[in-house]
Amino acid sequence: MEHQKLFQEFEAISSKEWKQKIQFELKGADYNETLVWESLEGIKVKPFYHADEFETNTQVNTQVTQFKIVQNIFVHDVVKSNKKALDTLQRGAESIRFTIENETVVIKDLMQNLPLENTHYFFYLPFLSIDFVNQINDFATKNKANFSIQVDPIGHLVKDGNWFTNLDTDFNTLNQIVAKTNLPFLNLETRIYQNAGANIIQQLAYTLAHANEYFNRINWSVESNSKTTITIEVAVGTHYFFEIAKLRALRLLFETLAKEYHPNIECHILATPTKRNKTLYDYNVNMLRTTTECMSAILGGADSVANLAYDALYHKDNEFGDRISRNQLLVLKNESYFDKVNNPADGAYYIETITEQLAEKALQLFKDIEANGGFITQLIEGTIQRKIKESATKEQELFDSGKEILLGTNKYPNKNDRMKEDLELFPFVKTHSRKTLVTPIIEKRLAEKLEQERLAQE
Structure with missing residues (x-):
């Protein structure tokens, strides 16, 4: 049966005609000054977009229907972490991301009775150990498990200011891991750029430059037909449509760059809401913020989404916060039908x-970064840190002046809110004076100064 085309009786209206009508309605006000606004990235946003301004669509393959709900678990106690993983999978999580800080963890014990073949497990390692990677790889091979290891020496340099050992040793270790493991092993921890205040263009460019250092320094086997997957951890900000576009642009850029090095390198985007706009006071608003940020992540084509609990800033991990954050994603997936359409932004x-x-x-x-020595060189010179600070300062000024609004914090605050007795974690920037190779990039929330002043007055 032939589909009937709707609205054929209406004449098509060009973008030029729309603009003329708008200008008439503005009654002399300037079109550009009144209706066109500029983002922090310098992108001018028009009041409307029209088909006649497009020659071709930007093709980005986003398999939205396949996104997985991820639960983060910090492994302090293997038995408790195993029990938590089992429980959280029964309650709707589809993937687990273990953060393992201790090399004494026995993977066999951690994975006891956990479903393996159809559940994806991430192992985030803030250390570099061939023996530990081998332990994970051996378990995965023996049990046909779906594992991804997350090691990122450059990410460690960015956050800590030092390599695990030094540049040559760290990359030598990575090359030994490449030769010995069948698992995806590489991670790009890029959330820190967003959480520290970098604008979207910087986030994308730094992620690309971060990846390019690995492409240049790791001995990938180009002859191999097997696929290699790199995990990219992304923080999703509050600017709804821009964040959808950011993830689409990231996939586009990464795939373009990766093809230059290896025909079978893919990226797995693991998205988490930003910490930058989260607040201590009126903390329930954090749930609204994380919901729209998760929506951006899904529609932008993230492969996995790990939500941020509404109380993550000031409470230790707790069952209630985890359950609420997981349920937000379950509602989006199962009741809002976010898993029904691929490429929804096309x-x-x-x-x-x-x-x-x-x-x-x-x-x-x-x-420009590559022409000036590459990402590591620009980190050592302090260029990346300076550029992020400039961008963060601009955004902070907008917040301080009330032009960037966080409801319940710098707009309509509840003066009766009390938080001092509720702080289990220190929610502000911590400073440690120590010698580092590069100046670390520090995550900082917009509301910190205001919150410190309010806490002092309680």
Whole structure:
């Protein structure tokens, strides 16, 4: 049966005609000044987008229907972590991300009775150990488990200021891991750029430059037909459509770069809501923020989404916070039908325009970084840190002046809110004076100064 085309009796209206009508309605006010606004990235956003301004769509393959709900688990106690993983999988989580800080953890004990073949497990390691990677690899091979290891020496340098050992030793270890493991082993921890205040173009360019250092320094076997997957951990901010476009642009840029080195390298995007706009006071608003950020992540094509608990800033891990954050994703998936359509942003002219502009500007910045010695060199010189600080300062000024609004914090605050007795964790930037190779990039929330002043007055 032939589909009937709707609205054929209406004449098509061009973008030029729409603009003329808008200008008439503005009654002399300037179109650009009144209706066109500029983002922090320098992208001018128009009041409408029209089909006649597009020659081709920006093709990004986002398999939205396949996104997985991830539960983060810090492994302090193997028995408790195993029990928590079993429980959380029964309650709707589809994937687990273990953070293992201690090399004495026995993987066999951690994975006791956990479903293996159809459940994806991430192992985030804030250390570099061939023996430990071998232990995970051996278990996965023996049990046909779906594992991804997450090691990232450059990410460690960015956050800590030092390599695990030194540049040569760290990359030598990575090359030994490449030769010995069948598992995805590499992680790009890029959440820190967003959480420290980098704008979207910087986040994309730094992620690309971060990846390029690995492409240049790791001995990938190009002859091998087997696929290699790199996990990219991304923080999703509050700017709904821009964040959808950011993830689409990231996939586009990464795939373009990876093809230059290896035909079978893919990326697995693991998205988490940003910490930058989260607040201590009126903390329930954090749930609204994380919901829209998870929506951006899903629609932007994240492969996995790990939500941030509403109380993660000031409470230790707790069952209630975990359950609420997991349920937010379950509602999006099972009751809001976010897993029913692939490529949902395709054909949305606004999102496609932003995707294209972000990708172009990020590629330009990436080329500039490479022309000036590459990412590691620019970290050592302090250029990356300075640029992020400039961007963060701009955003902080907007928050301080009330132009960037966080409800319940710098707009409509509840003066009766009391938080001092509820702080199990220190929610502000911690400073440790020590000698480092590079200046570490520090995550900082917009509301910190305001919250410290309020706490002092309680």
